Amino acid sequence: xxxxxxxxxxxxxxxxxxxxxxxxxxxxxxxxxxxxxxxxxxxxxxxxxxxxxxxxxxxxxxxxxxxxxxxxxxxxxxxxxxxxxxxxxxxxxxxxxxxxxxxxxxxxxxxxxxxxxxxxxxxxxxxxxxxxxxxxxxxxxxxxxxxxxxxxxxxxxxxxxxxxxxxxxxxxxxxxxxxxxxxxxxxxxxxxxxxxxxxxxxxxxxxxxxxxxxxxxxxxxxxxxxxxxxxxxxxxxxxxxxxxxxxxx
Numbered sequence: 401x402x403x404x405x406x407x408x409x410x411x412x413x414x415x416x417x418x419x420x421x422x423x424x425x426x427x428x429x430x431x432x433x434x435x436x437x438x439x440x441x442x443x444x445x446x447x448x449x450x451x452x453x454x455x456x457x458x459x460x461x462x463x464x465x466x467x468x469x470x471x472x473x474x475x476x477x478x479x480x481x482x483x484x485x486x487x488x489x490x491x492x493x494x495x496x497x498x499x500x501x502x503x504x505x506x507x508x509x510x511x512x513x514x515x516x517x518x519x520x521x522x523x524x525x526x527x528x529x530x531x532x533x534x535x536x537x538x539x540x541x542x543x544x545x546x547x548x549x550x551x552x553x554x555x556x557x558x559x560x561x562x563x564x565x566x567x568x569x570x571x572x573x574x575x576x577x578x579x580x581x582x583x584x585x586x587x588x589x590x591x592x593x594x595x596x597x598x599x600x601x602x603x604x605x606x607x608x609x610x611x612x613x614x615x616x617x618x619x620x621x622x623x624x625x626x627x628x629x630x631x632x633x634x635x636x637x638x639x640x641x642x643x644x645x646x647x648x649x
Contacts (some may be wrong), residue, residue, distance in 0.1 A: 411449055416629060416637065423623065423626070426619045426622065432551075432612075433612035434609070436614055437608035437612040438459070440604075441606070441609055442456060444605065445581040445602055446601050450503050451518075452578070458606065459609045460507065462610070463606075463610040464504050464511065464613070465533070466614075468501065468536060468537075469571055471497065471504060472571060473568075473571065474497065474538070475497055475498065475501065476565055478493055479494060480565065482557055482558070483561050489625075490614055491561075491619070492632070494547070495548075495627045498543040498560075498616060500621050500624065501540045502537060505536055505540055505623065506616065516569055527631060529574065536570055541566075555560045568605055580639060
């Protein structure tokens, strides 16, 4: 029953119709919330008493870290759907998700480096958290390369799905590395079980930035997936036309 429900949305025409109505609203919400969050973070939130203005890097770094991990979790779900139910739209979405996830992870690493230099005195240290996020970045790149390495797109999707599922083992290491090992990276301050260890003057703009970047992330992935669906349909039409011409000839 669940498989039949999922395959309802695998129809390219239905997917394009649904997303055609959704995309303008999604882009509008993404731009509005991101702009509000960035303005709040840059001009209205206070500087930190220890870090000063450097703390504002947090409003990009932390949402990118969440997107890197959350996006990879989504990639794992899509990969399971691909392997179990042979869901064709899951293959396309996973293919278009990995470059966007890699970009978010790269931004996470870059902003972390910018933040680490004044705080730690070094652009990079082989800290457990940093190293595991670097591994996550390579997993994103590996998936993006692997699914495009085969002439047969289905074989590439299967290989990429297996890699993505194996790579899920890295996510608990990223999340709990600061608890399992003695690292320079600070422990969780927002996603604590008791209460966030952050003042609301910083917490609320951070959550607004995270919501805006998440909407933007989703809009980009959805736009790329729509383009991939339309490209595949055009290719199928061209192939069918070429076959008809061969028959006539």
